[in-house]
Amino acid sequence: MTMHDTYFIGYDAREHEAAAVAAYSIQRRATRWSRVYMIEHQALRRLGLFWRSWSVSSSGQFFDTEDERPFSTAFSHSRFLVFHLARELECKGPCMFVDCDWLFLSDTAKLMEQQEDNPHQIGVVMRDRKVAENSVKMDGMVQQNYPRKLWSALFTFMPSDDLADKFSPDTVNAVSGRDLHAFLDMPATEFWPIDPSWHYIPSLDPAPAKINGIHFSEFSPWLNPERGDEAREAFNLWHLEKGNWLNHASIARSLTPWDDLTAALMAQGLTRPTYGRI
Numbered sequence: 001m002t003m004h005d006t007y008f009i010g011y012d013a014r015e016h017e018a019a020a021v022a023a024y025s026i027q028r029r030a031t032r033w034s035r036v037y038m039i040e041h042q043a044l045r046r047l048g049l050f051w052r053s054w055s056v057s058s059s060g061q062f063f064d065t066e067d068e069r070p071f072s073t074a075f076s077h078s079r080f081l082v083f084h085l086a087r088e089l090e091c092k093g094p095c096m097f098v099d100c101d102w103l104f105l106s107d108t109a110k111l112m113e114q115q116e117d118n119p120h121q122i123g124v125v126m127r128d129r130k131v132a133e134n135s136v137k138m139d140g141m142v143q144q145n146y147p148r149k150l151w152s153a154l155f156t157f158m159p160s161d162d163l164a165d166k167f168s169p170d171t172v173n174a175v176s177g178r179d180l181h182a183f184l185d186m187p188a189t190e191f192w193p194i195d196p197s198w199h200y201i202p203s204l205d206p207a208p209a210k211i212n213g214i215h216f217s218e219f220s221p222w223l224n225p226e227r228g229d230e231a232r233e234a235f236n237l238w239h240l241e242k243g244n245w246l247n248h249a250s251i252a253r254s255l256t257p258w259d260d261l262t263a264a265l266m267a268q269g270l271t272r273p274t275y276g277r278i
Helices: 013-027 041-046 078-088 109-116 161-166 177-181 225-230 232-252 261-267
Strands: 005-010 034-039 054-056 062-064 095-098 102-104 122-124 154-157 191-193 213-215
Touching: 005 013, 005 078, 013 034, 013 102, 013 232, 034 041, 034 078, 034 261, 041 078, 041 261, 078 095, 078 154, 078 161, 078 261, 095 109, 102 232, 109 122, 109 154, 213 232, 225 232
Parallel strands: 005 034, 005 095, 122 191
Antiparallel strands: 054 062, 095 154, 102 213, 122 154
């Protein structure tokens, strides 16, 4: 029985450093026992949980074979397996998914406590984000509009059979990306509003009085260092955290501040393949 808080971070090999800093920023501030796992599509494929196919253009743009639409990160679809993974891991405490391009400045246990006591299934920052159709993100990837855009960049939930069944591996591997990011059109009554201070996007949002989390969604210190003057404080905070992580890593002799998801699933008795196809 797993009684700790569980964090799932979307992993893209192109942003390994960002994922490590995000994980470290959670772990060094969390005041409750917690585990951090990476949602890495190749590991999930080896486990038989993820089998969506995609192609990559000469420019590096991802295209999904299932819905024939472009997408921007290696975890665009696999993030929605977290509800199923929470059940496989027998998580009893609250869980969070977050993109890798995040820096937390406050104790995320505060969010987990709110989710624990909330009657609604999923916590999100209810942004109303619109972009120019087919515009290009900071990493050269195409952007598109869809309902509840950016809601899935950070969300909390209490593990339940209802959510695990709704977002089963078969469903996550088959339905369109737009439907997944809209949380399969779950009723608005199933969500509760996380304070926007946990999802501050430099250059896009007015800075709140207290910033709890920075989402480098528009541009970032690791991909766009030349844009530092547009968000100097946020960039400085990220570089400071990177330094803290590297200093910690040199002492701990580990550059991966997260737990092994495959080993944890195997420890719970998951055998390959369980679902779908390899």
